[in-house]
Structure formats: C-alpha cells, structure tokens
Amino acid sequence: MLWQQFQNNMAAFQQFDPNVYDFFKDYEPKRFVVDIVDGFPNILDIEENEYLYNYPAYLIARGQVDSYKDEPKSAGAAFEMNDDNEAGFIHSDTLNQILKVLVNRVEKNGDQVRKLSKLVNSLMVFGVGCGYHIELLSIEHDIKNLYVIEPELDVFYASLFITNWAQVLEKVERCDLKIHFSLGAEQESFFEEVRRQSDLYGHYNIAKTYGFIHYHAEKISALTTEFKQRYAEFIQGWGFFDDAMMATSHMLTSIKQGVPMVKKRSLNENPLSDYPVLVIGNGPSLDGLVEFIKAHQDKAIIVSCGTALSALYQYGIIPDIHCEQERTYPIAKQIEYYCPPEVLDNLILWGPSTLHPDVYAKFPLKVMGLKGAEPTAPLIMESSVSELFEVQPFINPTVANTASSMALAFGFNNIYLLGVDLGHKKGGSHHSAKSMYYTQDGDDLEMYDSNAVSDLELEGNFGGVFHTDSFFGGSRRTLEYLIAGYPEQNFYNLSDGALIKGAVPTPSDTVTFNAGVIENKKEQLCSIMANCSHAGEEPLFEELANDLDYDGYEAFCLALIDAIDNLERNSEAYLELLKQHFLMLIDDKVCLRNHHYQTLKGTVLHVQAMLARILFEAVDEQDALDDFALAAMYYKQFLKDSISYYKENALKPHYYDTKWLAPLEESAKPK
Structure with missing residues (x-):
C-alpha cells in the first residue's frame, strides 16, 4: 500500500x-x-x-x-497612518482612508478571531x-x-x-x-x-x-x-506614487540643469582605482575612528555620508566627496546645518538620480547614479543613450549604500566602511556625538528615537550584539548583495557596528595604506568625475519628457478602474481583482510603458496589502465584503486623481516644509 x-x-x-x-x-x-x-x-x-x-x-x-x-495564526502587513501628511502626498491620503476602514474593523472584531x-x-x-x-x-x-x-x-x-x-x-x-x-x-x-x-x-x-x-x-x-x-x-522598498513622481521630476530637472550621470563601470577609466575609499557613516563608532581618518586623509578618498558631514566638520575633517540619498526637499535645508556653504563649495557631491535638484544645486561639481526600481531607470534605459549607463539596484536605502554603489560605479576597488554601524549597542549613542543630532554641549536633540530601534538583534562586526530595525537591517542586507556582486573588489569594515557579510572585519590599528600620498587629489578627482560621467542636458531632457506618455498613463489607469467597476460582490471576485491588477501591472501589452508600472507599483502594492487584510480579517464575511467595497472606492478615486497629478507634476520638483528640522532650527538660534 x-x-x-x-x-x-x-x-x-x-x-x-x-x-x-x-x-x-x-x-x-x-x-x-x-x-x-x-x-x-x-x-x-x-x-x-x-x-x-x-x-x-x-x-x-x-x-x-x-x-x-x-484560531488561525497569521502575519499581516501593517502601515502607520500619516495623519499630518506634511508633504501632501495623495498616496498618504488614500492609504489613510483605507487604514481607517481596517481600524474600524479591528475595533468591531474586539477579541474575536475569524475562523479559517x-x-x-x-x-x-x-x-x-x-x-x-x-x-x-x-x-x-x-x-x-x-x-x-x-x-x-x-x-x-x-x-x-x-x-x-x-x-x-x-x-x-x-x-x-x-x-x-x-x-x-x-x-x-x-x-x-x-x-x-x-x-x-x-x-x-x-x-x-x-x-x-x-x-x-x-x-x-x-x-x-x-x-x-x-x-x-x-x-519595504515598495515606494509609492508621489515618491515615484518625485523620482521622475527630480531626475529630469537635474538633467536639464546639467547634472551628469555616472557611466557604466566598464566604460570608466580611473587612475586612482586602487587607492582606498573611506565611506564614512554617522554611527557612534565614528568617534573612535577620527584619529585614523586624520592620519590617512592624504592617502585615501574620504566620502561623507549624509549627516556624517556634520560630525566630520566638527572634528576638523573636510571630506573629498559628500553623498546624499533622500529625494525629499528638506534634505536641501538640512545640509545647511552640516557646515558653512563655503565648505560645500569645495566638495564633490554623489547622489542617486532621485535626489532633489536643489541638493545638487548646492555643489559646483556633482554626479548622480541611475537608481533602480524607479520610473527613471526604464526612461533612461529605453532612451538613445542607454548604452552609456547601467542601473544601480543596491543604491539605497541608506547613504552608505549610495556611497558604496557609486564608488564601485566609478571604478574604485578598495572600499573601507567607517561609522557604518547600522545599529547601536543597548543603551548606547545612536549617532556620532559630534553630529547634528546633538548640541555642541552634547545634549540629544531627540530627532531620532533610538528606543524604537531595538526589535532586531544583529551580530557585531567585532563581536557583541547590536540593536537595529528593519530599515537599517535592510541596509545591511543590501550592502551584502552589493558586495557579493563585486567579488573582485575589496570591502573592509572598520566600524564597531553590525557585521556585514563580505566586508572583512578590520580593526583600524591593523590598517596600512601602502600606495602613498595622493598628489593633486582634488584635481584628479574632478577629472575622474568628468571623464566617467555624461551630461545630456536639454536634448536628453526633451527626449525623456516626450517619453512620459501622459495619454498612455491615463489609458492604463482607466483600465484598472474599469476592472473595479465590473466587480461581482463576493470574496472570490474581490481576491481575483487583486490578482488581475497585479497581472495588468506586469503585462507589457496592458501597461505599455515600464515607467508607468514603476510609477503606480508602490501605491498599488500598499493598497492591495490592506485590501487583502480587509478581506480576510473581519469576523463576519459580510462585513469583509462591505469594507472591501468601501476601500476599493478609495482606491478607484486614487487612480482617477493620479491621472491629473501625473500630467501636472511629472516635470515639477516637489517642495514642502517639515517640522522634523525644528530642533535644529531652534538650537541654531543665538542664545
């Protein structure tokens, strides 16, 4: 038998x-x-x-x-409401409405659990x-x-x-x-x-x-x-509609303003390729590496990552290259608190193609990298200059990811990570004591909630346990993917932080750089940046702007709306809608432009995740059907609104103010 x-x-x-x-x-x-x-x-x-x-x-x-x-056990995606919505994102407005449907359902369920x-x-x-x-x-x-x-x-x-x-x-x-x-x-x-x-x-x-x-x-x-x-x-990493719109408008504006893009590694010649590149993050271990940086500054290329520049400046160290990653406008204001503008004038800026053009405008010499999983990537890779570039898939989520990816793109072979902690010890500092997160007297400005970063434990680079969250944990894993993709290049981790596979744990007192002093470093770096990048300016801008295809985007959104309008009212049909929309997104015969897919994908994924929970979590199935129909109405309204938003904002950089910088602004006022 x-x-x-x-x-x-x-x-x-x-x-x-x-x-x-x-x-x-x-x-x-x-x-x-x-x-x-x-x-x-x-x-x-x-x-x-x-x-x-x-x-x-x-x-x-x-x-x-x-x-x-x-009593079935399950895991469900969870998103927080963005009630303030400082940036005015239509994604947030839509998700807030759908989340309220879910919250009301949870309250009605009480302690009851829906049977399988x-x-x-x-x-x-x-x-x-x-x-x-x-x-x-x-x-x-x-x-x-x-x-x-x-x-x-x-x-x-x-x-x-x-x-x-x-x-x-x-x-x-x-x-x-x-x-x-x-x-x-x-x-x-x-x-x-x-x-x-x-x-x-x-x-x-x-x-x-x-x-x-x-x-x-x-x-x-x-x-x-x-x-x-x-x-x-x-x-994580889904992005959302407004985020994608920023990616498009920011890259096209930057191209129009003459910001060049780094070419693919195979096209680049770099006479300094074997010199060490120090990628400096703002982790607490940076404070213990300052003397090492000072001792080797003339033998290495120094790259500051985001707020690490504020700490380095306080320590009297001026990097060669600065790197930023976030696409939102407040970064342009935040940079003003790092150091005086005349310091920025002497730095080279690296950033992804999504970076706000006002950030690039603060630096005389700048180069951007083509960020993957954004609508801008297919726009470039389907253009007349596609053979010059390659997509950088591991350029985010943190600035350390961006700096490492850009260093490899320019042809550098030896990358050293300093202050790239991606976590902190229990009860320890969350950033360098000299960075913008603290006053000059050492008081924490409470711009960063270190208590929230404790749900994951990671093995330390030099032993011990480090506490982190899924964001920095994701940064660590993305660095590991990047390193694995470049087996012939060398990565060394000098940070007293999380272990990063592929980056050799290296105490700073064991490091010696044998290549000697870099002569005329600024001039050589400027030459490398120019020779390894391409600026398309007005002609490329016009080509990409014409490829945005406003009519095609509208037709695709209307096709998604039509699928909602023709729904039968039952669980099978509702679940089938999620599948149908997913298949429509990835079908190049329905979604004719890859950048339309990348524009809509993030918000559609967020909405679908919540619709799936709504469908299966109500104790009463009829409640589930009613709630799904209501949430689908909000989803449909988003698709309608996105049509006009796409037409009006695809070429317009996004601006908004944030309360997050208030502690910095207050601390900068004369006493």
Missing part, C-alpha cells in the same frame, strides 16, 4: 513538478525513515531512535487542523511529517497559494509513501491554485525563495499570510524565527 502511494505520488510529481520527481526518484534516506507502529504509518529518527509521532499521525493532524481552523474561511489567500505550512494535515487543509479549503516548507529532505521523502500528494496536486491544477515547495530549506535560502515567489505572484499574497506549524524541531524553529524577524522586508 505504501509503495503504491509512492508510485502514484511520483507519477503526479513527474507531471506537475519534474524537479521534485528527478530529485527523489532514486533518493536514499539517511536519518528519517517510514515505519509502521501499531498499524499506522510513522517516521522514525534512526539517529535518536525516536518517532516523530507518539500517537497515530492522522488523528494528531485532524486535531491540529480542527484547532487551527478555530473556505477561501484562503496564502498559507505557509512548516513541517510535512506524514502530511495528513496538508491533505486535510487542501481538501477542505481553497488555498490560492500553499507554501510547503520541510527542512528535512528525508521527512519529505517519507511523506511520498504516506501523503496523497497526487490528490493535492490534482486539486491545485483543477482549481488554478499555486503550491510552492521549499525542501531542505536553510534559513537564508528559504526566505529568499519566498521573496522570489511573492515577486512572481504578487506581494498581496504575502501581505496576509496564514502560518501552520505541524511539528517542532530546531530547523523549523530557525525558519519560523527567520520569517518573523524579516517579514517586514516583504513590505
């Missing part, structure tokens, strides 16, 4: 997923094997001489599933075991995306003799469902695989995800911990 089940399952996998079939057709287990105990299938750990189940596996699974249905509905958007099952729970869940529910995670290959192999996988796979095919296998998964590969799946099938699927843990083991605990700690990464 077990052998017949195995043959049936393998035949099904041969048709449905040949990779699984090929891997397991001649597989030989080493630790976990199928055994029969009191007439029931079980799985024996031959190393520990222990059975996975101490009771018939089917009865355990039945009890687990019944209990889970009553017949229709399930996304379910992650940790642990296969004998697999009866997977059979029960898939038969009794329509699971649009079923993730099957089993770190022990032996255990999954055992399930091929027990679980009716053929029946599960038949329903998946018949009902147009999706099943994703993560077998033999390690922590890192598991999370990245789930991320890839969400990219392929829509982030709204992961924005409301149910989780079912079948059995407890060290490897499964590691996977669930990894998922919980990194879940926020699924909903």
Whole structure:
C-alpha cells in the first residue's frame, strides 16, 4: 500500500513538478525513515531512535487542523497612518482612508478571531511529517497559494509513501491554485525563495499570510524565527506614487540643469582605482575612528555620508566627496546645518538620480547614479543613450549604500566602511556625538528615537550584539548583495557596528595604506568625475519628457478602474481583482510603458496589502465584503486623481516644509 502511494505520488510529481520527481526518484534516506507502529504509518529518527509521532499521525493532524481552523495564526502587513501628511502626498491620503476602514474593523472584531474561511489567500505550512494535515487543509479549503516548507529532505521523502500528494496536486491544477515547495530549506535560502515567489505572484499574497506549524524541531524553529524577524522586508522598498513622481521630476530637472550621470563601470577609466575609499557613516563608532581618518586623509578618498558631514566638520575633517540619498526637499535645508556653504563649495557631491535638484544645486561639481526600481531607470534605459549607463539596484536605502554603489560605479576597488554601524549597542549613542543630532554641549536633540530601534538583534562586526530595525537591517542586507556582486573588489569594515557579510572585519590599528600620498587629489578627482560621467542636458531632457506618455498613463489607469467597476460582490471576485491588477501591472501589452508600472507599483502594492487584510480579517464575511467595497472606492478615486497629478507634476520638483528640522532650527538660534 505504501509503495503504491509512492508510485502514484511520483507519477503526479513527474507531471506537475519534474524537479521534485528527478530529485527523489532514486533518493536514499539517511536519518528519517517510514515505519509502521501499531498499524499506522510513522517516521522514525534512526539517529535518536525516536518517532516523530507518539500517537497515530492522522488523528494528531485532524486535531491540529480542527484547532487551527478555530484560531488561525497569521502575519499581516501593517502601515502607520500619516495623519499630518506634511508633504501632501495623495498616496498618504488614500492609504489613510483605507487604514481607517481596517481600524474600524479591528475595533468591531474586539477579541474575536475569524475562523479559517473556505477561501484562503496564502498559507505557509512548516513541517510535512506524514502530511495528513496538508491533505486535510487542501481538501477542505481553497488555498490560492500553499507554501510547503520541510527542512528535512528525508521527512519529505517519507511523506511520498504516506501523503496523497497526487490528490493535492490534482486539486491545485483543477482549481488554478499555486503550491510552492521549499525542501531542505536553510534559513537564508528559504526566505529568499519566498521573496522570489511573492515577486512572481504578487506581494498581496504575502501581505496576509496564514502560518501552520505541524511539528517542532530546531530547523523549523530557525525558519519560523527567520520569517518573523524579516517579514517586514516583504513590505519595504515598495515606494509609492508621489515618491515615484518625485523620482521622475527630480531626475529630469537635474538633467536639464546639467547634472551628469555616472557611466557604466566598464566604460570608466580611473587612475586612482586602487587607492582606498573611506565611506564614512554617522554611527557612534565614528568617534573612535577620527584619529585614523586624520592620519590617512592624504592617502585615501574620504566620502561623507549624509549627516556624517556634520560630525566630520566638527572634528576638523573636510571630506573629498559628500553623498546624499533622500529625494525629499528638506534634505536641501538640512545640509545647511552640516557646515558653512563655503565648505560645500569645495566638495564633490554623489547622489542617486532621485535626489532633489536643489541638493545638487548646492555643489559646483556633482554626479548622480541611475537608481533602480524607479520610473527613471526604464526612461533612461529605453532612451538613445542607454548604452552609456547601467542601473544601480543596491543604491539605497541608506547613504552608505549610495556611497558604496557609486564608488564601485566609478571604478574604485578598495572600499573601507567607517561609522557604518547600522545599529547601536543597548543603551548606547545612536549617532556620532559630534553630529547634528546633538548640541555642541552634547545634549540629544531627540530627532531620532533610538528606543524604537531595538526589535532586531544583529551580530557585531567585532563581536557583541547590536540593536537595529528593519530599515537599517535592510541596509545591511543590501550592502551584502552589493558586495557579493563585486567579488573582485575589496570591502573592509572598520566600524564597531553590525557585521556585514563580505566586508572583512578590520580593526583600524591593523590598517596600512601602502600606495602613498595622493598628489593633486582634488584635481584628479574632478577629472575622474568628468571623464566617467555624461551630461545630456536639454536634448536628453526633451527626449525623456516626450517619453512620459501622459495619454498612455491615463489609458492604463482607466483600465484598472474599469476592472473595479465590473466587480461581482463576493470574496472570490474581490481576491481575483487583486490578482488581475497585479497581472495588468506586469503585462507589457496592458501597461505599455515600464515607467508607468514603476510609477503606480508602490501605491498599488500598499493598497492591495490592506485590501487583502480587509478581506480576510473581519469576523463576519459580510462585513469583509462591505469594507472591501468601501476601500476599493478609495482606491478607484486614487487612480482617477493620479491621472491629473501625473500630467501636472511629472516635470515639477516637489517642495514642502517639515517640522522634523525644528530642533535644529531652534538650537541654531543665538542664545
């Protein structure tokens, strides 16, 4: 009987997923094997001489599933309301309205939890075991995306003799469902695989995800911990409509004003390529590296990252290059508090293509890098000068990411990270004591809430534990991706902060630079910046402005609106709308311009994430349908409003004032 089940399952996998079939057709287990105990299938750990189940596996699974249905556990995307909305973003107005629908629903639910509905958007099952729970869940529910995670290959192999996988796979095919296998998964590969799946099938699927843990083991605990700690990464970096509009208007304005863009690395010649580049962040460990910087300033290229310039200036260090990353206008005002304007006049500025043109205007010599995942990237890469440039995918989220990416683009080979802490020790300072976050007397201006940055723990570069949040944790991981993409270049981490894989932990007292003093450093750097960049100015601006295609954007938004207008009023149709809009976004026959996709993508993802939660979290299904219809109305209004906003603001830089700078302004007043 077990052998017949195995043959049936393998035949099904041969048709449905040949990779699984090929891997397991001649597989030989080493630790976990199928055994029969009191007439029931079980799985024996031959190393520990222990059975996975101490009771018939089917009865355990039945009890687990019944209990889970009553109180299902889930993870959901969460966004904060932007009630102030200082910048006047229409994205924030829309999301605020939808979030209020969700908040009202949470209040109405009270302590009640919705039982697992017949229709399930996304379910992650940790642990296969004998697999009866997977059979029960898939038969009794329509699971649009079923993730099957089993770190022990032996255990999954055992399930091929027990679980009716053929029946599960038949329903998946018949009902147009999706099943994703993560077998033999390690922590890192598991999370990245789930991320890839969400990219392929829509982030709204992961924005409301149910989780079912079948059995407890060290490897499964590691996977669930990894998922919980990194879940926020699924909903980071999406951007939003107004953000995308700033990217477009800022880059086009900067091009028109003559700001050049760094060319692809392969086109650049850099006579200083092997000299060290010190990328200096504003972490608390910067204070202990000041003397090292001073001692080596004439032998290295010094790059200040954002507010680190304020600390370096206080220490009497003037960098060669300054770097900024944020696209919003207040950065142009913030820079005024770093140092006197005559200091800025002697610096080279690096920034992404999204940086506000008023920031570039403060520096006589500046170069921008083509930031990825923005509408500006396809605009450039589909233009007449595309062969000159390459997209920089790892240029954000922090200024350290930007500086490192730009240094590589210019052809520098040896990058040293100083004060790039990306976290802080418990109870310790959150930035350099000399930076703009503190008064000259050392008082904290409370512009940065260090208490909030404590939900994640990271291994230290020189040992110890550092506390961070998902934003700086994401910066660390993006740096690791960048470093991995340049195996022939060298990265060294001198910071007493978070460990960054690929950057060699290097105490400053062990560093020696053998290349000697850089002669005429300013002149050489200016020459490199000029030779390694291209300024398109008016002709390129006109070409890109013509490619904005206002009519095409309007037609696409109207197609999305039409899909909302033709909705049937039921859960299946509402979930199908999310899928339909996702497919329309990525279909180049519907969304004719890639930069239109990048413009709308961020807000659509935010809205879809909240719509998924609204659909599945109301205790009463009718409430869910009513709330979804209301939220969809706000979504539809956003799409309408975005049409006129796109036409009116695609070439207009965005300006607004912020209260965030108030402590700086107050501290700068004469006493």
